[in-house]
Amino acid sequence: MGLNAGYILKRVGFALVTLYVAITVNFLLPRLMGGDIADTIASEMALGSPEVAAALREQFGLDNTNLFYQYKQYLVQLFQGNMGVSYVNYPAPVTEVMLSALPWTLGTVLIATILSYGIGWMIGIKGAWKSGSLFDNISLFVSFFLNSVPYFWIGIIMIMIFSFHLDLFPLGKAIPHDFDSLSFMGKITTIIHHAALPVISMIIASLAGHILVLRNNLIRVLSEDYMLLAKAKGLSNRRRKYTYGARNALLPSFTGLMITLGHVIGGALTMEIVFSYPGVGLVTFNAILNHDFPLIQGAFLFIAISVIIANLIADLMYPIIDPRVALQ
């Protein structure tokens, strides 16, 4: 039976409401921070001259301080696909700044997330199948430990060992300086070479969570009646393991995967700071430090939209994978 219209409408409706609230919160949050960017720039660059500050304010469209007016302007502009002009990147538009940072983040975090899920699932399945074995116990303890370690610490140690002492990987950055003069294969190789440490560190940091979730789900599924029935019917180990066990255990973590994918853009902040990687996280962090409202809003909007879309897809696909959901 799959999908019914009511379910779809409800989900899409919720996504739209969420989007509206996100946009509004997004408008208000940076303004709560206070601070007049025009004054700041004037003070840093022009001996605090009020003339320059006034001229800057006009340039940024901040001359009307009425919050409702600014809100209206913001919504109208947004509707036209205009996220405004970044203060510190002036006169470059926010969309341009964000789009130039996006591929680096998407590339590294997507690959890291997918790999880490894949590896986590495999270890989880193996552990749960032989629950209580040496392998299971070791993987369990290592997972607990990895879950306890601060991510940036792993990053620092990897840089210390692999970049600085062994000189196997470059220090920070995403591409070499002479990138433009390289051949196509050369470009690919150098990108991978630069992204390797960040990706591996993210895999290590997120692996533990996936192992634990899948292991627990699978152990639960394995104790269900139909699994015993399958065994009694004499189905092969392999078939039971993957077709019956893993499939049912994977379902709940599918939602998890979608949500994680939604958080891809926002999740890389620490990684990008530790590895000096030129992505969205770094742009967001700098924007916050510089009080660059339009850019902060742009970054948050990108993040919010990606999370909302990922959630919506998960919600809409779930009934197809597991028809029981739509019936509830």
Add this chain to the structure above:
Amino acid sequence: MKKLKSILAYLWELIPGTKGVLGLAIIFCFIVIAIFGSYIAPYEKNYIAFEAWLSPSFTHWLGTDSYGQDILSQMIYGTQTSLLVAIVAGSITTCIGVLVGIVAGYKGGWIGEGLMRIVDLFLIIPTLALMIILASFLPSMGVTNTILIIGLLSWLYMARSIRSQTMSERESGYVEAARMAGMGDLEIMFREIMPNIIPVILANLVLVTTQAVLAEAGLSFLGLGDPSAVSWGTILSLAHANNAVLFNAWWWILPPGLAIACLCFGFILVGNGILDRFQANRGNAAL
């Protein structure tokens, strides 16, 4: 006195197994270090007149940092801040999480649905970014503010977990019986249901405490902690900012990270122990 003893005994019951005991032992060690910190620490807090970048020796077991501070002493004083943030922020989170979770789970209807929608909404905003914004917005970043920011922003997943547990409890016979006996909603929620899901709450408490330790380290690492307070996070962030890597100063980088890892490891072991026991007794528990 007797009552206290029975409560303690009950709590001991909850934390079974080798894992749990090992976890408790680890946490206990850190608590002792935190309480007696000023007696154990070989040197005064923030004393900066030693030679910089000394590697470990008998006078400085963990060497000195770029400012000429004894790292072992800093680590010991750091234990106090890190534990304080963990425990207080963890408790705040738990209070909010339990409250929202039980109300949403028991009440259901538009109250429950509404509360959960708010939770869903907040889950969209990346917590770390929100913490950074708040941290830079607040007038000052003392330990109190760090605790508040972490405490007030980390209850979302916990509320979900408590809610689903409450929903399954709601259908149990004892709740029905209490309702028959004419108990009010509040009474049922907090005198009947809550005691029954204590293990789930405890397991969650342990988990959010772990997250608080990590969040404090993360905020400090981003330079948004309290510079006058010494915590493991600030030690690590200073080591990074001062290029300890260049000096090959592993004695500055490894200890704070390992300390955070050990403490959190202890908490996770305890939480897992509680949950194992609960699952063995009651079947599934969602976390």
Add this chain to the structure above:
Amino acid sequence: MIKNKQTRWLLSFSFTIMIILMIGCTTNNPAISSNNDSDGKIQFHLGETINPEQVSNFNPFLVNGNWQGLFEYIYEPLFYFNPVQGELMPVLAEELGTWSEDQKTYTVELLDDVVWHDGQEFSAEDVLYTFHALKEHKVLDQYQIWSDKRLNEVTADGNTITFKLNEKFPSLPFYLSTVEIVSKHSFDGEDPSTHLNKEPIGTGPFKYKSVNESAIILEKNADHHSHVPTIDELVVNRFNNASTLTLSLEEGSIDASTGTIAMPSIPKLLENSAAKMQVYPGLNVFSVIMNNERPGLDDEAVRRAIQLAIDRTTLIEKAEMNSVFPANPGFLPKVFNEMVDDALFENDAYQFNIEQAIQVLEEAGYTKNTNGIFEKDGKELAFTYNMASNAPAQNKEGTMITQWLQEVGIKTTVKLVTWPELTKLAMSGNYDLLQNGIEFPPDPQAALEVFHSKMTAPEGENTPGLNYMRFSDDDVDQWLDEASVADETTRQDLYKKVQNRIAEQAPVAVMYNVGGHIPYRVDNFTNYNEDVPVYSAISLSQVEPK
């Protein structure tokens, strides 16, 4: 069955990625620097923290969206202010200009035979265009050289440029050094306040070649009018934090930075015989800025006590690794040579002295309460102390200073804010104590006018200038007004008076003076010019490979 296939697919997929990663790991590191790239070009690697928002445009008029340091290589001003010697050097001008009798007209002869990077000829028209752009777009005129009392008009006659003034303005040549001359033809038809100028055309010794996430690449200008660079390419490597930059410097993948370095790493870096450090005074004075209007801080004795409680030598040694210059208690930094009252630096009355600080407070009628904090009329000396977040050296210095204040008997509550917030607090006067740098143009008058009462505003209003202290002293105002139109020797005397008054009144407690601390490596290149900043266009035109 389906799932089975998927899992296998997942397995092989992850394997493929792993293998690709392995290949990535084993290939030789292409980023390792050498004098020559594959085509045998001589490349000099400079490193700097250049964030993504600093390559949005290459328009030298704009104050944001670009990295100002780049323009020094591509563009040229009429004069270059050399911070190492504290003097002006002619660049696009034949020599320094001449003043008329009445000191209200300044004439400059332009160089002959200068060509733009695109081959077009440089002329007086370009200079006129540049200055008129500042006149027509107030927002671009950072230092207000077109304000009512300053420039009246700029005219050209052949190769002679004449600057006519409304009132005497002896510092004009210093201000001219802040203006990079742009080519009229490349800005033609564009609004200079929004033009992105993605292909900058200058007259400087280096031409723009390309930019990517990791570097900005410049190549030598073989037709430069005075000195054609020996190196073929100047690669400005982009970093986004000082730590990584410093590691690269240590590793040898960059040859110099333009001043960015992780301060605590300096001793380690200098252990390497290939690394050197050029240190010179500059135009930024880091201080504990005090709000002179706040109760407690409006008392000269309290400000003096705070001034006495700051151990500048220790700050410089422990936190700034001897890479900054001692600050003048009378504020004016060493870079202004004979204008500076050198005696103030050594004057015992202004050296770190906790007992003296306590004594000053006791003499002013303050007594210690049971907490060991001084108070008067029941009011404790307790202040908030603001400093920048995300700045470890600053935070360490703040911790040291607040500890010294505690020893004296002054209580502080530390508050961490972002850099922009710090500036905002300073401007609005919504603070007690605030640790930050005060930066000014290369003009002693501008540096001291920081203390002029016309540069301030009451608390709650933004200051029109840099007098964040909200300090006012009639004598200082008068001396400064006289100095603004006086001849050199009179100015010198007046400035000395101002400096002494500032030291006595202590409106700020100075910490140190930041100019340049330039790390550079001498293992690949030689012939740096140390009479100017080693990273400057002049010096990098001369460097040659070893």
